[in-house]
Amino acid sequence: MTEQQAYDALARVMDPEIPTISIVDLGMVDEVRVHASHVDVALLPTFLGCPALDLIEEAVQKAMPGAVVTFRNDPPWSTDRITEAGREALRQFGVAPPEDVVRCPRCGTEEVLSENLFGPTRCRSIYYCPACRAPFEAFKAI
Numbered sequence: 001m002t003e004q005q006a007y008d009a010l011a012r013v014m015d016p017e018i019p020t021i022s023i024v025d026l027g028m029v030d031e032v033r034v035h036a037s038h039v040d041v042a043l044l045p046t047f048l049g050c051p052a053l054d055l056i057e058e059a060v061q062k063a064m065p066g067a068v069v070t071f072r073n074d075p076p077w078s079t080d081r082i083t084e085a086g087r088e089a090l091r092q093f094g095v096a097p098p099e100d101v102v103r104c105p106r107c108g109t110e111e112v113l114s115e116n117l118f119g120p121t122r123c124r125s126i127y128y129c130p131a132c133r134a135p136f137e138a139f140k141a142i
């Protein structure tokens with residue numbers, strides 16, 4: 001397996017909570033090392049306290065049998081690591097990507113209301129779009 005093939009396999013591993021975005025587009029993949037016998041994958045946990053690291057490890061091993069997954073906190077993951085494709089994938093899922101200005105993922109307006117600071121997880125907060133008459137979640141920039 002080449003490094004490119006390893007990345008291609010990782011690009012098929014979706015985030016368990018947001019199944020439209022891969023761990024590559026989330027910017028979780030810090031390092032990939034291809035050995036004759038196996039592949040070492042170093043991942044950055046996206047948010048402290050966010051669940052699903054076990055699920056992600058299992059999914060990586062399913063996509064790449066024999067992969068050895070480690071999680072590291074240095075460098076720290078930040079929302080800047082999310083790729084353009086990843087931001088579009090978040091919008092398609094109905095979640096506003098982390099940006100300076102929160103926009104409705106459906107219509108793009110900035111005229112949105114903050115519903116509260118505590119979303120369904122510590123990673124996300126809830127907003128309401130008056131134009132769409134619908135609530136949506138926004139990723140918190142960190």
Ligand SMILES: [Zn+2]
Nearest residue numbers: 104107129132
């Ligand atoms: Zn809207």
